[in-house]
Amino acid sequence: MRRRRLLPAALLLPLALLLTACGGTSAAGTSEGRVDGKGSVTLDVGDQKGGSEAILRAAGELKNLDYKIKWSTFTSGPPLLEAINAGAVDTGGVGNTPPVFAAGAGSKIKVVAAWHGTSKGDTVLVPNDSPLKSPEQLKGRSVAVAQGSSAHFQLVASLKRAGLKLSDIKVKYLQPADALAAFTSGKVDAWAVWDPYTSQILQGKQGRVLTDGDGVTNGLTFQVAAPAALKDKKKAAAIKDYLERLRRAYTWVYDHEEEWAKVWAEDTGLPKDVALAAVRRTYTTRIAVAVDKPLIASEQEIADTFTALKLIPRKVDFAEFTDTRFNDGLPPSTTRARPSTGS
DSSP states (O other): OOOOOOOOHHHHHHHOHHHHHTTOOSHHHEEEEEEOOOOOEEEEEEEESSSSSHHHHHTTTTOOOOEEEEEEEEESSSHHHHHHHHHHHHHEEESSHHHHHHHHHHHHEEEEEEEOOOOSEEEEEEEOOOOOOOOGGGOEEEEOOOTTHHHHHHHHHHHHHOOOOGGSSEEEEEOOHHHHHHTTTTTTSSEOOOHHHHHHHHHHSSOEEEOOTTTTOOOOOEEEEEEHHHHHHHHHHHHHHHHHHHHHHHHHHHHHEEEEEEEEHHHOOHHHHHHHHHHHHHHGGGGEEEOOOOHHHHHHHHHHHHHTTTSSSSSGGGGGGGTTTTTTTTOOSSOOOOOOOOO
16 A cells, blocks of 8 residues: 655644543543642542643633632543542543443443534545545445544444445554554555544645544533542532533633634644634534433444444443433433534
8 A cells, every 4th residue: 555644743742642532442541630729629520631621721611619620631531431430530521432331341430411513523534545435435444443432433333324334344443643643654544533633634634534423423422420429419519510611611612713722722732723623623513412311322322333243241221321410401412513613
């Protein structure tokens, strides 16, 4: 396979750090111990680069806290959920697939809040000069994807829509930094991934979208909490306030795309144009929704899919891993996402 121009090495580092809430299974967490607020209650919040802390700070929602938020940064969703399961973190944000794998492992977690957005940033990318024009042509081709990520399910669902199975392709389980290098050097035919990697490739003119997850996957992202924290009245009250602030912060993004992109770029090291493209394609589409029966059914479908593929060791009843106490006043999870303002 012909080798293609690599992305500049300087761009690989920030992307390696940004395995986001959708991420795969092998990345570790780090705890910096940054603290906001004051008071006798401390809420341990798991976060990822350019995640909840960045958006809350940009929107001015970390002011006047009558409890403390201690931040810990993780490189992806699965280790963050492992920390919640271990009781080291009270709450944190992840994508739609890591909770399914955590549930399959019997982890002590509860999905307590959700956002619904478009899945245009969840893509299967191919190089510009690839002969592939449709998902049906992926048969027999090599595709990089992070195992257990939202992209993993998006790939499975996209293949199913095209009349293919996961076994019809050559799956290369790679974390995003490794997948990025493999993709840009021509070592794989395609890459299933999410924003901001999608925007990085498109803005850098390193590839094009073969298909995206819009209408294929549920477009959900979550805040997950530890059952022990939810049983603590003071911590549960802090979680309620934290979720309300986070919802307001996402609403703030709708009218402040440029400001949020600037903060996100500074926090992650991403180029400003990449951050802005990802904000417009993905972040501005998200609306806060209820953790309800349609949401549970949608996640159950993901769980059943991976159980059938024998990637999850046991049958999962996803309803057991949800807590609906923070649903007050929120629209149903089937509420249409805001339209993307990106290309």
